[in-house]
Amino acid sequence: MIKENQKLLNILHFVIDILIIVFSFYFAFFLRFNEKYSFLIQLGIITRPFGRYLSLSRYIPMLGYMIPFYIIAYYLFNLYNPKRTLGRKRELWALIKANALGILYCTTILYFFKEINYARLFLAIFFILNTVLDFLFRHLVSRCLKNLRRKGRNLKHVLLVGYGDTAEAYIDRILAHPDWGFYIHGILDDNTPAGRQYRNIKITGTIDSLTKQLEDNEYDEIIITLNIDEYKKLERIVATTEKFGVHTKFVPDYNSIIPTRPYTEDLDGLPVVHVRKVPLTSPVNKTIKRLFDIFGSIICIIIFFIPMLIVAALVKFTSPGPLIFKQKRIGLHNHEFNMYKFRSMKVQSEAEEKKAWTTINDPRITPVGKFIRSTSLDELPQFFNVLKGDMSLVGPRPERPYYVDKFKEEIPRYMVKHQVRPGITGWAQVKGYRGDTSIKKRIDCDIYYIENWTLGFDIKILFMTLFKGFINKNAY
Numbered sequence: 001m002i003k004e005n006q007k008l009l010n011i012l013h014f015v016i017d018i019l020i021i022v023f024s025f026y027f028a029f030f031l032r033f034n035e036k037y038s039f040l041i042q043l044g045i046i047t048r049p050f051g052r053y054l055s056l057s058r059y060i061p062m063l064g065y066m067i068p069f070y071i072i073a074y075y076l077f078n079l080y081n082p083k084r085t086l087g088r089k090r091e092l093w094a095l096i097k098a099n100a101l102g103i104l105y106c107t108t109i110l111y112f113f114k115e116i117n118y119a120r121l122f123l124a125i126f127f128i129l130n131t132v133l134d135f136l137f138r139h140l141v142s143r144c145l146k147n148l149r150r151k152g153r154n155l156k157h158v159l160l161v162g163y164g165d166t167a168e169a170y171i172d173r174i175l176a177h178p179d180w181g182f183y184i185h186g187i188l189d190d191n192t193p194a195g196r197q198y199r200n201i202k203i204t205g206t207i208d209s210l211t212k213q214l215e216d217n218e219y220d221e222i223i224i225t226l227n228i229d230e231y232k233k234l235e236r237i238v239a240t241t242e243k244f245g246v247h248t249k250f251v252p253d254y255n256s257i258i259p260t261r262p263y264t265e266d267l268d269g270l271p272v273v274h275v276r277k278v279p280l281t282s283p284v285n286k287t288i289k290r291l292f293d294i295f296g297s298i299i300c301i302i303i304f305f306i307p308m309l310i311v312a313a314l315v316k317f318t319s320p321g322p323l324i325f326k327q328k329r330i331g332l333h334n335h336e337f338n339m340y341k342f343r344s345m346k347v348q349s350e351a352e353e354k355k356a357w358t359t360i361n362d363p364r365i366t367p368v369g370k371f372i373r374s375t376s377l378d379e380l381p382q383f384f385n386v387l388k389g390d391m392s393l394v395g396p397r398p399e400r401p402y403y404v405d406k407f408k409e410e411i412p413r414y415m416v417k418h419q420v421r422p423g424i425t426g427w428a429q430v431k432g433y434r435g436d437t438s439i440k441k442r443i444d445c446d447i448y449y450i451e452n453w454t455l456g457f458d459i460k461i462l463f464m465t466l467f468k469g470f471i472n473k474n475a476y
Contacts, residue, residue, distance in 0.1 A: 328400060379424055413447060
């Protein structure tokens, strides 16, 4: 049933997409050339058309080659695929890319036929209108479908094969998102007795009963959630599901090792999965990030020059000792470096400082130190670390050698963070994992950042830091 619903939805999308293209085309012409009624011209947003321009009847033939190409582009960018678990941002980005490709195609066609009298501004207005209207339509459809799924309609019926941590993790996520519209009928497992439940999802039989289950029921998907020591059963399970023509998904039991978006290569027909893909190992990406760090740190030093002078004066005149506190931290490729901070504590011996973790109401912290730590003003000298190349504006926070040696034995994947430069701020920090918080969750955030780095992601984190990252309630 869900397949028929998806076909109908795709037909609806297909028809509405064409109508939106046609409407955007006509409205773009109206906004560009109608001097009397175009609010863009009336408000002075665009200039009045001058000289002779082509009539609407000359523009209309463009639709003949625009519509087929746009529909193909939407298909290529997966805009007609099921999007139960897809975020709206990804869909918007796909729409922008498809529409940009469409405008490039139109421009190429006009150039090829030497049609120089078509207004470029018209194409720009069409691009904006078509992207915005199509996104609004898809967002409306998505909201309606989510409401239906919450009410128990438009559901996708699934059966799990294999019970363990992976199955529980899958169930947790499905139950946390009723708007995705998945209904789990049960679990087949060889090692757990029938009738046992996890969050009201029952073990309904053994894996050998899969054939019977598929004969008696009409499932939309079979989700394989076997424990890793049962993978010898995988080939037999897939052969059974394919015999019945049911769509099958596999949730691996090694997600703590393989990244969320694994990178694979084709070795003459043999798929090879990279255990971890780090975008910043690319020379191009490294150069882009380093140039961004140099430019950004210089700008930040200029902007925060006066605040740094004020903090320096407060530290110097309220507590005896050095102005800048230098502390050994572990950075890129496990190399040590001196990280700079405004001193916020009383002077202590190296042995005391090396092992002591800051706690609430720590007597070593000075009154000024408490303020600059809670507002992150003590971190400002680290812009010079960035300029030197020891750190980055964005990245995992560096830790002291003592704790690195401690955590690498206790926290899985802890040392992965040292594959990139440490940062002044990072994904873990803007998500609230600063100071005395969960090290494991902090590392999970760091690894997500490392595996999904883009320059846009860095900029997003910096903006999030501006709005909510300076005040640190976990800094003692």
